[in-house]
Amino acid sequence: MVSKSSPPSAAPAPSLLRRIVDFDTAISLRLYTLTHPILPYYVLKTLEISGDGFLFFPLVLSLLLYPLAFSDSKNSNIFLINLLLGGILDLIVIGPLKHLIRRPRPVYNKNMFLSFAVDHWSFPSGHSSRVSMIATLFYLSSDFIRDVLIQLQYDLIVDYLMHIVIGWAATTSCSRVLLGRHFVFDVIAGVLLGILEGLFVFRIFNYVTLTAFFI
Numbered sequence: 001m002v003s004k005s006s007p008p009s010a011a012p013a014p015s016l017l018r019r020i021v022d023f024d025t026a027i028s029l030r031l032y033t034l035t036h037p038i039l040p041y042y043v044l045k046t047l048e049i050s051g052d053g054f055l056f057f058p059l060v061l062s063l064l065l066y067p068l069a070f071s072d073s074k075n076s077n078i079f080l081i082n083l084l085l086g087g088i089l090d091l092i093v094i095g096p097l098k099h100l101i102r103r104p105r106p107v108y109n110k111n112m113f114l115s116f117a118v119d120h121w122s123f124p125s126g127h128s129s130r131v132s133m134i135a136t137l138f139y140l141s142s143d144f145i146r147d148v149l150i151q152l153q154y155d156l157i158v159d160y161l162m163h164i165v166i167g168w169a170a171t172t173s174c175s176r177v178l179l180g181r182h183f184v185f186d187v188i189a190g191v192l193l194g195i196l197e198g199l200f201v202f203r204i205f206n207y208v209t210l211t212a213f214f215i
Contacts, residue, residue: 020185024183024184025106027184028106028182028184029108032108032177032178032180035178036178036180039178044175044179045179047171048127048172048175048176048179048181050168050172051127051130051131051172052127053087053091053130056130057084060083060084060087063076063080064077064084076148079141081205082137082141082205083134083137085201085205086137086197086201086205087130087133089197089201090126090129090130090133090193093129093193093197094129094190094193097124098123098126099121101121103122103123104120104121104122105120105181106180106182106183108180109180109181110180122181122182122183122186123182123183123189124186124187124189124190125173125176125181125186125187125191126190127173128173128182128189128190128191128194129191129193129194129197131168131172131173132173132192132193132194132195132197132198133194133197133198133201134169134194134198135166135169136195136199136202137198137202138165139162140198140199140202145161173187173190174187176190
C-alpha cells in the first residue's frame, strides 16, 4: 500500500521587521547605483570628512581654548560648550546603539577607515546624528550667532548662515547613502536622534551651563 505523502509546507512569511529591512536595503542600493556614476567621489568624501568627529572635536576645543574667538566670550563659550557636550552625548548614544543592534554596513561600502570597533555597524548613522545635532544647536542659538556675526561685521552672511548650516547637515546626511556607507533608515534614525540630542543639550545642559557661569 502506497502512503500518500503530505504536500510540502509553505515557507513562513517574512516578519514585518524583515520586510522593512529588505525594503531599506533595496532602496538604498537603488539610490547608490543611480548616483554612483554621476556624483564625484571627492565631493562625497569631503562631506564625510566635514562631519567626522576627528574634525569636530579638535575644532570645538581649539575655539574654546582661543580666548579671542568671539568678542562676547561668555556667550560664545556657552555655545561652544553646548556643541562639545552635544558631541559627547552623541558618542554616548550612538556607540551603544550600534553595538546593540549590530546591523552590517552595505556590502558595497568601500574605502572606509574604521576608527572604532562599533564603526563596523551601520545603524544608526553617526555622521547624520552629529551634523543634525550641530544644525539644531545652531538653529536654537540663531539669535546669539546673529549678534556675533553683526559684531564681527559679517553682515552679508547673517541671513544665509542658517540655510548654509542646515543645507550642509542635510547634504552630508544624504551623502552617507550615496557614498555607500549607510542604508536610508540608518540616516533617518541618525537625523532624528541628532535633533533630539540638540534639543536635550540646549534645554537641559544649557540651563546647567548658564547656572555655572552666572553663580
